[in-house]
Amino acid sequence: MSLLSILTGNRRPSRKGGTPDPVPPLARITPGAARSGDAVSDAPAQRQSAEVLHIPCPVISAEEDARDIHRQRGQFLARQDRWEDLVAEMARADLARDATPAGMPVAELLCFGARADVVMAVEHALTDENAAGSTPLISGIEALEHMLADHPACACRAVTVAQAHMDIGWTWRGTVTAAQVPEDNREAFEAHFDRAAEILSPYREQSSRSPLIRAAFCALHGRGAGTTDELVRDYETLIDLHPDNPAPMRSLGAYLSPRWFGSREKLELEARRTAARLTPNWGAGGYAWVMMDALADDDAACAQLDREFFIEGLHDILDRRPDQHTVNLLAAWCAVSLGRQMSGHARADATRTAIAGCCDWIVRGFMTEMHPLIWAHAAQGFDNNISIGSPRRFASAGETVALRTIRSVFDTEISAGQRILFTADGPVTAPL
Known part of the structure; x- marks a missing residue:
């Protein structure tokens, strides 16, 4: 299947900010305090949780803000056709190993932003059969290919175009198992990965010194070749x-x-x-x-x-x-992503229960604020391909999951008539 036929073919297939008001007397809650049960509580509604849990919930976390800044920077420079500036920033960030507070490489975020418009156009076209052969879909990937052809020895440009092809390939493939992928979609997936491999092939040796380039080679393994x-x-x-x-x-x-x-x-x-x-x-x-x-x-x-x-x-x-992105990530993963996957396999479920219980000491010992988007993604198994129709509703759903989970951690204290206030030093108790 040619690249042109791939592109023109039909596919088958509000959060609250601020900090809690201090209400004396306060009692510091230490990790390992009593707790009744490891499971997420089904009983309390979000309103009830809000009455007993006072926890800062930033509109956007420091990590999310940092990632957005770099993604938007890459997208802006690509839209302005300022590739020389973009390539220079990517190369500097890659060499310096610049990263967000939670360790996400800045060079990869710039690269993601640079290809975002093209990939999003493909995602839109492949969910709308009437748009599958649209000019924006074809011109987007062609523009990247022409940009690369004008500068064939530029590693940052090559990585951007190769990663765009792989993103498009995954869009064709979807999230179903390999056996469920329609033949035409499988051919498109493989063709895009073949093109990405061709683009990257001159940079194999250079990738031993560059996380940005090596990450692209790692992504190629998604096809299992x-x-x-x-x-x-x-x-x-x-x-x-x-x-x-x-x-x-x-x-x-x-x-x-x-x-x-x-x-x-x-x-x-x-x-x-x-x-x-x-x-x-x-x-x-x-x-x-x-x-x-x-x-x-x-x-x-x-x-x-x-x-x-x-x-x-x-x-x-x-x-x-101990940054709050990592704290929320591990707490949500333990309690929600893994803790809710009970299957009836005795040894496996025993492990899941034990790890779900780690949410207790993570929340008590490290949490100072709540990040709803992380909890929402945890409830979806951290699926990178999930379609989010409304970010506001998605975040609200994450807030509900987080409040229920955190409330269950402090069930003993709440049952004793206490409310939980999250401070910069961690959670403390106060009378209701």
């Missing part, structure tokens, strides 16, 4: 180039799960190897980061998990990075 050993080598290099970024560790674990391209034994081995290499950065946290996304919907992985080592990893992550 290489061996597992090749996948591991690419991700190992990327992780070592920028060890403070947890995203590649999570992706490595997901790809090494039996649901994708690996096995339980390979996953365990690489999680431990990653933890050993990154002990100065993360302690045992490397094991937890690699295992995190592999545990979703995988009874075998949950049943055989080294539970104590994983929980030690969670502690080490938060000891080294």
